[in-house]
Amino acid sequence: MTVLVKPKPIEGHKVRAFQMLIDGKWVDSAEGRTIERVAPGHGVVVSRYQAGTKADAEKAIAAARRAFDEGSWPRMTASQRSLVLLRAADIIAERADELAYLDAIESGKPISQAKGELGGAADIWRYAAALARDLHGESYNTLGDGTLGVVLREAIGVVSIITPWNFPFLIVSQKLPFALAAGCTTVVKPSELTSASTLLLGEILEAAGVPAGVVNIITGTGPEVGAPMTTHPDVDMVSFTGSTGVGRLTMANAAQTLKKVSLELGGKNPQIVFPDANLDEFIDAAVFGAYFNAGECCNAGSRLILHRDIADEVTRRIAELSAKVKVGDPLDPETQVGAIITPQHLEKIAGYVSAASRDGAAVAHGGTALDLGMGQFMAPTILSSVRPDMAVAREEVFGPVLSVLTFETTEEAIRIANAIDYGLSAGVWSRGFDTCLTIGRRVRAGTIWMNTFMDGAPELPFGGYRQSGLGRELGRHSVEDYTETKTLNMHMGPRTGWWMPR
Numbered sequence: 001m002t003v004l005v006k007p008k009p010i011e012g013h014k015v016r017a018f019q020m021l022i023d024g025k026w027v028d029s030a031e032g033r034t035i036e037r038v039a040p041g042h043g044v045v046v047s048r049y050q051a052g053t054k055a056d057a058e059k060a061i062a063a064a065r066r067a068f069d070e071g072s073w074p075r076m077t078a079s080q081r082s083l084v085l086l087r088a089a090d091i092i093a094e095r096a097d098e099l100a101y102l103d104a105i106e107s108g109k110p111i112s113q114a115k116g117e118l119g120g121a122a123d124i125w126r127y128a129a130a131l132a133r134d135l136h137g138e139s140y141n142t143l144g145d146g147t148l149g150v151v152l153r154e155a156i157g158v159v160s161i162i163t164p165w166n167f168p169f170l171i172v173s174q175k176l177p178f179a180l181a182a183g184c185t186t187v188v189k190p191s192e193l194t195s196a197s198t199l200l201l202g203e204i205l206e207a208a209g210v211p212a213g214v215v216n217i218i219t220g221t222g223p224e225v226g227a228p229m230t231t232h233p234d235v236d237m238v239s240f241t242g243s244t245g246v247g248r249l250t251m252a253n254a255a256q257t258l259k260k261v262s263l264e265l266g267g268k269n270p271q272i273v274f275p276d277a278n279l280d281e282f283i284d285a286a287v288f289g290a291y292f293n294a295g296e297c298c299n300a301g302s303r304l305i306l307h308r309d310i311a312d313e314v315t316r317r318i319a320e321l322s323a324k325v326k327v328g329d330p331l332d333p334e335t336q337v338g339a340i341i342t343p344q345h346l347e348k349i350a351g352y353v354s355a356a357s358r359d360g361a362a363v364a365h366g367g368t369a370l371d372l373g374m375g376q377f378m379a380p381t382i383l384s385s386v387r388p389d390m391a392v393a394r395e396e397v398f399g400p401v402l403s404v405l406t407f408e409t410t411e412e413a414i415r416i417a418n419a420i421d422y423g424l425s426a427g428v429w430s431r432g433f434d435t436c437l438t439i440g441r442r443v444r445a446g447t448i449w450m451n452t453f454m455d456g457a458p459e460l461p462f463g464g465y466r467q468s469g470l471g472r473e474l475g476r477h478s479v480e481d482y483t484e485t486k487t488l489n490m491h492m493g494p495r496t497g498w499w500m501p502r
């Protein structure tokens with residue numbers, strides 16, 4: 001299938017040109033090349049970025065290194081850093097509409113959803129500001145009269161932050177404020193498809209009082225500017241969100257200089273549904289879990305594992321509700337599902353559906369691209385009669401495609417849920433306490449939702465088992481992730497060691 005993208009100009013929009021933020025200055029790339037972003041919902045150019053190079057990445061890393069080794073940020077009090085983060089949160093909230101608009105036109109997500117993400121992001125910055133003041137080590141006065149042990153938590157140093165296109169502002173907000181709270185300095189690279197809101201964040205952080213060189217933001221492709229951020233010896237840690245393939249490459253690159261790595265990768269998240277569940281509530285959550293952000297979401301509930309006794313009824317009702325989901329212009333406040341990020345990605349999604357149909361799956365709803373006379377869109381799609389060995393049941397489609405599998409016993413449901421490479425999240429629906437807890441304890445995933453799906457809060461850690469990633473974001477330990485532990489082992493009184501008389 002070749003996707004034909006139909007252009008539809010956005011009323012009142014002027015193409016916006018951005019520079020990169022390196023060492024407190026807004027600059028062009030070393031080679032002067034630029035990247036144009038075509039809005040997925042409208043098929044027209046909306047932004048122009050600098051196509052950064054390895055030389056730009058190196059300048060940004062050098063600036064972050066200087067700011068860490070010689071600058072004020074790691075040395076100021078936690079309360080001073082906290083105040084800066086709170087000011088940033090306030091400005092994010094003030095400029096939320098502008099940021100949400102940029103995320104909506106560049107990623108194709110619905111504007112109402114983008115505004116919700118901005119509210120969530122401001123809240124995360126506030127949470128990080130609170131944690132900044134609670135970061136502390138430990139002391140041990142239990143080691144005998146002659147010894148006092150103090151365990152320090154020190155900022156790890158320069159952190160490379162690499163983010164994807166699906167939640168541009170939200171994902172950078174799951175990393176950057178915690179790194180800053182710890183006292184780190186950073187180089188940030190947003191996806192080349194959705195860089196605008198992250199660049200605006202640079203302006204916001206300047207206004208909030210982040211000193212020059214502490215946050216450097218560079219744009220360009222992964223291989224050109226992302227790769228040096230994972231290999232450079234002056235970088236101490238890499239925090240990456242994106243595909244499992246690039247995550248693996250990032251870890252291998254970082255291994256050359258033994259950097260710390262934090263990875264948030266893909267998911268193929270099951271929702272397991274028992275006959276005693278509240279099916280009305282589940283059906284709403286199933287449609288939300290599968291089609292939210294057009295399914296371009298690592299947490300998407302893309303696999304339903306339904307008890308055989310309810311599978312036909314539930315599939316029919318989800319298909320009926322899927323037909324009511326409003327797919328359309330990302331800037332229409334009524335839209336629930338927006339555009340697909342690129343024409344190539346839409347082809348990939350449609351390819352999964354065709355392959356599943358050839359392998360024996362049935363299309364209960366959707367299954368094709370939608371021609372809305374603008375951009376590129378995919379119909380919400382539900383596939384039944386999916387077998388666990390099919391690609392659509394095992395691989396991350398990253399589109400609005402829901403696969404229905406069935407089970408008869410709890411053991412079988414757990415086996416199907418765990419029989420993939422991913423382990424990011426899962427849902428279980430039952431009124432039975434034992435059933436929910438059995439699934440909650442036996443399914444190998446970083447988050448298990450019980451009688452709900454895709455809820456979250458900054459207090460709750462997020463991350464995956466197995467090939468869904470390494471480490472956790474958010475939660476009260478999130479600032480500690482950006483630290484090193486140092487032991488101060490102090491001796492008091494006369495030495496009673498090797499050569500000294502005891």
Ligand code: NDP
Pocket residue numbers: 162163164165166189190191192193220221222223225226227230241242243244246247249250264265266267297298396397398
């Ligand atoms: P990628 O993993 O390619 O991109 C994520 C980030 O990594 C982007 O900023 C990208 O830059 C950068 N990058 C790419 N190559 C390198 C490299 N060699 N070294 C360092 N950084 C690099 O994901 P895509 O955006 O291409 O999406 C592909 C698939 O990944 C999706 O279909 C989906 O399955 C999965 N995905 C998962 C996400 C999640 O939240 N877990 C998020 C996004 C995607 P750039 O794109 O600018 O070249």
